[in-house]
Amino acid sequence: MNEQEIKTSIKNFILNEYLPGEDPAALTDTTALMTTGILDSIAVLKVVTFLENEFGITIEPHEAVVDNLNTISDIARLVITKKTA
Amino acid sequence: MGIRVLHQLLDQSAARFSNRPAVEESQGGSSSYGDLARLSDRLRDRLRQMEVQPGDRVGICMRKSADGIASLFGIMKAGAAYVPVDPTAPASRNAFIFHNCAVKVLIVEARLAKGLREQFSQLGYTPQLIVIDGVGSGLPLTQALEQLDTIQPAPAAITVVPDPSHLAYILYTSGSTGQPKGVMLSHDNALSFINWCSDVFQPTERDRFSSHAPFHFDLSILDIYVSLKHGATLVLVEEQLGKDPARLAPWLAEKKLTIWYSAPSILSLLAQFGKLDQHDYSSLRLVLFAGEVFPIKYLKLLKSLWPHPKYFNLYGPTETNVCTFYEAPSVIPESQTEPLPIGKVCPYCQPLVVNELGNEVARGVEGELCIAGASVLQGYWNLPERTAKAFLPGRETRWYRTGDIVIELPSGDYKFLGRRDRMIKKRGYRIELGEIEAALYRHPAIKEAAVLAFPDDDGVPVKAFTSTQDGSRLSTIELKKFCSENLPLYMVPDFFSSLESLPKTSTDKIDYQKLKSMK
Numbered sequence: 333m334n335e336q337e338i339k340t341s342i343k344n345f346i347l348n349e350y351l352p353g354e355d356p357a358a359l360t361d362t363t364a365l366m367t368t369g370i371l372d373s374i375a376v377l378k379v380v381t382f383l384e385n386e387f388g389i390t391i392e393p394h395e396a397v398v399d400n401l402n403t404i405s406d407i408a409r410l411v412i413t414k415k416t417a
Numbered sequence: 418m419g420i421r422v423l424h425q426l427l428d429q430s431a432a433r434f435s436n437r438p439a440v441e442e443s444q445g446g447s448s449s450y451g452d453l454a455r456l457s458d459r460l461r462d463r464l465r466q467m468e469v470q471p472g473d474r475v476g477i478c479m480r481k482s483a484d485g486i487a488s489l490f491g492i493m494k495a496g497a498a499y500v501p502v503d504p505t506a507p508a509s510r511n512a513f514i515f516h517n518c519a520v521k522v523l524i525v526e527a528r529l530a531k532g533l534r535e536q537f538s539q540l541g542y543t544p545q546l547i548v549i550d551g552v553g554s555g556l557p558l559t560q561a562l563e564q565l566d567t568i569q570p571a572p573a574a575i576t577v578v579p580d581p582s583h584l585a586y587i588l589y590t591s592g593s594t595g596q597p598k599g600v601m602l603s604h605d606n607a608l609s610f611i612n613w614c615s616d617v618f619q620p621t622e623r624d625r626f627s628s629h630a631p632f633h634f635d636l637s638i639l640d641i642y643v644s645l646k647h648g649a650t651l652v653l654v655e656e657q658l659g660k661d662p663a664r665l666a667p668w669l670a671e672k673k674l675t676i677w678y679s680a681p682s683i684l685s686l687l688a689q690f691g692k693l694d695q696h697d698y699s700s701l702r703l704v705l706f707a708g709e710v711f712p713i714k715y716l717k718l719l720k721s722l723w724p725h726p727k728y729f730n731l732y733g734p735t736e737t738n739v740c741t742f743y744e745a746p747s748v749i750p751e752s753q754t755e756p757l758p759i760g761k762v763c764p765y766c767q768p769l770v771v772n773e774l775g776n777e778v779a780r781g782v783e784g785e786l787c788i789a790g791a792s793v794l795q796g797y798w799n800l801p802e803r804t805a806k807a808f809l810p811g812r813e814t815r816w817y818r819t820g821d822i823v824i825e826l827p828s829g830d831y832k833f834l835g836r837r838d839r840m841i842k843k844r845g846y847r848i849e850l851g852e853i854e855a856a857l858y859r860h861p862a863i864k865e866a867a868v869l870a871f872p873d874d875d876g877v878p879v880k881a882f883t884s885t886q887d888g889s890r891l892s893t894i895e896l897k898k899f900c901s902e903n904l905p906l907y908m909v910p911d912f913f914s915s916l917e918s919l920p921k922t923s924t925d926k927i928d929y930q931k932l933k934s935m936k
Contacts, residue, residue, distance in 0.1 A: 351893050358892045368901040369909035370894065373660040377690055380663075393663035 338387070339408045345382050346404070350375055361405040366398045376401060383407070389414035421581050422604040424493040426611075426646040427454055428576070434622060434648040440483045443655040443668065446554035448483035450648070453490070456483075456555045458576070459562050460491025460524075466571035467545055469521055471496030471579055474587065476520035476544070478502050478511055478529050481631060481653050482552035486641065488524050489586075489632070493604075496577030497521070498584035500599070501632035504529055505656065506905040510597065512536030514589045518599050518798045520544050526552060581605040587798055588635055588735050590847050591908070593839065595855025599798030600735045607638055609765040609791035610738045614643045617742070618676070618703060622648035625672065625700070629654045629679040635735040636707060636845065639678055649676075659683065666691030673700040677726075680845025681711035682876065688719040698723055707731035707739060708845025710756045710833065712874050717749050732759035732833070734819055735847070736794040736807065740766040741831055758830040759823070766790035768831070769816055770823060775809050783824040785837055787816035841870045843877045846907045853881065853910060856903045860896070862886055865919045867927045868910060871936050881910040882919055882932055890915040 333341075339361060347356055350370060365371045371379060380396050383389065389411060400410045420426060430439070431454035439450040448456075469475060475492040477499055479485050485501075492499040500520055502511040512533055515523055524547045525533060537543060547565070549557040565571070581604045589597040614620070626644035628651050630636035644651040652672050658664055659679075666687055669677070677684075684706060687693060704719075704726045711730065720728065728745035743760025762768045770784040771777055778784040787809055794817065796804035809816040822834045839850045850868040857866035865884045870877050885891055893913045900909040920931040 354893050358894045363894055364898070367906075368894075368897045369906050369911075370897050372911070373686065376661075377663070377686075393661065393667070396661065396663060397657060 333387075335408055335412060338411050339404050341386060342383075342404050342407050342411075345379070345386075346371075349378070359404070361408075362403050364402055365404075366402045371401070379407070383411060387411050387415060420608065420646075422493065422578055422583075423585050423607055423611075423642060424457070424490045424576065425578070426642055427457065427490050430645055430648045437622060437648055438650045439645060440486050441650055441652045441672075442482055442553060443653055443658050444553065446483060446556075448487070448555050450645075452555060453483065453487050456487040456559060457490035457494055458573075459571075460488060460558065461494035461576060462571040462574045463547070463562055463565060464491065464495035464497065464522060465574035466569070467522055469495045469497050471577050472583065473497040474500050474518050474520045474584075476500045476502065476515045476523040476525075477632065478504050478515075478523065478525040478533065479549065480504055480526065480552050480656070481628065483555040483653075484549060484552045484558040485632060486645075486651070487555050487558060489641070492524075493585060494576040495574070496579055496583075498601075499586045500589075501586070502589065503631060503633050503905050507902055508532030508536050509903065510905070512540060512542075514597060514599070515544060516540050516542045517589075517596075518587055522547060524549065524558075526550075579604070581608065582795075584795070588633060590735050591840070591849040591852045593849040593851035595852050597852070598800055598803060601795040601798055602735075602738070603795060606738065606792050606794065607642065610638065610763070611642045611646060613763055613765060614639055615646065618643070618705075620644070620647040620649055620676070624649035624675045626651050627654060627669070627674050627677045627679065628652060629659050629677075629683065630845070631656065634708075634845065635738060636678060636680070638738060639705070639731075644676075662686040662690040663692075666693055667696055669701075670696035670698055675700050676703045676705070677701060678705040678707075680708035681706045681715070682709065682844040684719055685712060685715035685875075688715050688722060693719075693722040699725070701726045704728045705731055707733070709842035709877075713749070713753060713756050714874065716745070716757070717751075720745070720749060730757045730760060733788075733792075734817075734821075736817055737766065737788045737790075737819070738792045739763060740788045740790070740792060741768075743830060756833075758826060758828075758832040760830050762788075762831075763792075765792055767814075769809075770825065771809065771816075771818075775811075780825055781827070783822055783834055786819045786821050786823040786831065788819060789814045789816050793817045841872075841877055841879070843870075843879065844907055846905075848879070848908050850879070853879070853900070853904065853908055856900060856908075857881060857883060857896075859903060860891075860899050862889070862891060865927065867919055867929065867932055869929065869932055878911045880912040880914060880936070882914045882916055882935070884916050884918045888917055 431450040435451035440448045549561040585604045587599040592598040628640040730743040731739045733740040769787040823831045853868045920928040
C-alpha cells in the first residue's frame with residue numbers, strides 16, 4: 333500500500349464515520365481534525381482501533397496524540413513510520 | 418490560626434510541611450509547599466508594585482501547572498480576585514472575559530499573549546501583562562518576576578487578609594445570550610465547602626489528590642484547596658492526558674493517587690477503554706464525581722473494576738458549589754437502571770423545592786431546586802438584572818434557583834429529573850445552547866440556527882440545524898472550524914444538519930419540538 337492509498341483509506345473512514353454527507357473534496361490532507369472538534373476523544377480512540385486493524389500496526393497510548401493524529405497527513409506519516417519500523 | 422481566607426490555607430500548610438511536595442505536574446515538574454508559598458509571596462509583591470489593590474481582579478491564562486497554582490495564591494495574597502480562563506479557548510472569548518471584569522493585570526503564557534493583545538487593542542483595553550515563557554515547576558513564573566525585578570524592584574508587601582465576604586475568584590460560565598457570565602464567589606463561599614470536605618473525606622498529608630478539572634471549572638476548588646489545606650500532594654493532570662483513557666489509566670496507577678475527582682465522562686471512558694484490570698489501583702480510596710449524570714451502566718462497570726474505593730456523587734452548579742452529596746452503595750443492584758440520586762443537602766446549605774410560580778411544593782412533588790446558604794454566589798459580575806433573576810423574588814432569604822428539576826425521595830435524597838431551560842451538561846461543562854446559536858449567527862452565510870441536545874446512555878450529543886442566506890449547503894468541516902475559532906472545543910456541535918429553512922411554529926418561531934424529532 334503506498335502513501336496515497338493509505339491516505340485514501342483513512343479519509344474514507346473519517347468521511348463515513350464522522351462526516352456523513354460531507355463533500356469529500358472538503359476534507360483535505362491538511363484539514364485539522366482534533367483541534368476543530370471533527371474528532372473528539374472517543375472518535376480518536378476509534379480511529380486508532382481502525383488504524384491498528386486496517387494496517388496491522390500497534391499504536392502505543394503515548395503515540396495517540398494531537399501531533400500524530402491532527403490531519404490525514406499526520407496520521408499517514410504515523411502509519412508509514414509504524415509499518416516500516 | 419483561624420482560617421478566614423483561602424490563601425491562609427497554603428501558608429498554614431507551608432509552615433507545617435515546608436519540604437513536602439505540594440504540587441506534582443504530569444509532565445514531571447513539582448513544587449514543595451515552601452517553594453509554592455515563597456513564589457506566591459513574590460507574585461503578591463509584584464502585583465502590589467503594579468498597584469493591584471484589594472478588590473481588583475487579576476486574570477490567569479496558562480496551562481495548569483505549579484506556576485498556575487502559585488499565581489492563584491499570589492493574586493489572593495495581594496487582596497485581588499483571580500479570574501481563570503480556558504487557555505485553549507479562542508482569544509476573542511478570553512479577551513471578552515478579561516475586559517468584562519476589567520482585570521488590572523493578566524498573567525499569561527507567552528504563546529497566548531499575542532492573540533490576546535490583538536483582541537485587547539480592538540477593545541481599546543490595556544491591562545498590564547506578566548508574560549511567562551511556558552509553565553513548569555514554577556520556574557517560568559520565577560524567571561518572569563526576576564526579570565521584572567531587574568527593571569524595577571518590587572518591595573516586600575504584606576499579605577492582605579480581606580473580610581471573608583470579599584471576592585476570591587470569578588468563574589465564567591456559558592451564557593444563554595451568547596456571552597459568558599462571571600459567577601462571583603467569595604472566600605467564605607469556598608471555605609464553607611472546603612471545610613465540609615475535610616469533615617466528610619478526612620484527608621491527610623499522605624493523600625494524593627488528582628487535579629483533573631481545569632482552573633476555570635468549579636471542580637478545581639475541591640482539588641486545589643482541600644489538598645493544600647491538609648498538606649497533601651496535588652497531582653495535576655495535563656489536559657490531553659486527561660482526555661485519553663489509554664494513557665490516563667496506567668498513569669493514574671503509577672502515580673498512586675488516593676483521591677480522584679472529575680466529571681463522570683472521563684470515568685466512563687476509563688471503565689470502557691482503560692484496561693483497568695491490568696494495573697494496580699490499591700492506593701485509591703475515594704472516587705468523587707460531579708458535573709453531570711453518571712450513566713449507571715458505566716458506573717457499574719467502573720465499580721466492578723475498582724471495587725474497593727468509596728464513591729460519592731457530588732452535585733451543585735458553579736453558583737452554589739457542591740450543595741448535595743450521595744454516597745453510592747457498595748453494591749449497585751443489577752436491576753438498577755436509573756442514575757444515582759444527587760442525595761442530601763450539605764449542612765452549609767438549605768433546600769427549597771418550588772413550582773413554576775415560585776411556591777414551595779409538598780414533599781415528594783417535583784419542582785425546581787433552590788439553594789440558600791454559605792456557599793451561594795454573590796451575583797454575576799456586572800449583570801444586576803441577571804443576578805436578580807437568579808434568586809426567588811419577594812423573599813428575604815437569597816434562594817438561588819438552580820434551574821434543575823428534582824424530586825425528594827422517601828429516603829430524603831433528591832433525585833435529578835432534568836432542566837427547566839436550555840442548559841446542558843457535557844463532560845461536566847455547562848453549555849447554554851443559546852451561546853452556540855449566537856456563535857453560529859456570527860457566520861456570514863448563516864440565516865437561521867437552532868441547536869439541540871439529544872442525550873442518550875453514552876453522552877449528550879449536540880446537533881446544530883442551520884439554513885443559509887442563499888439556500889446553499891454549508892460544509893460540516895467549515896462549520897466545525899468556524900465554531901472552534903469562536904467557542905471552546907467542548908461547545909462545538911457534534912453534528913450539523915443543513916436545511917433549506919428551519920421548521921416554524923404558527924407564530925413563526927423556530928419549532929424546537931419538531932427539530933427534536935429530527936435527530
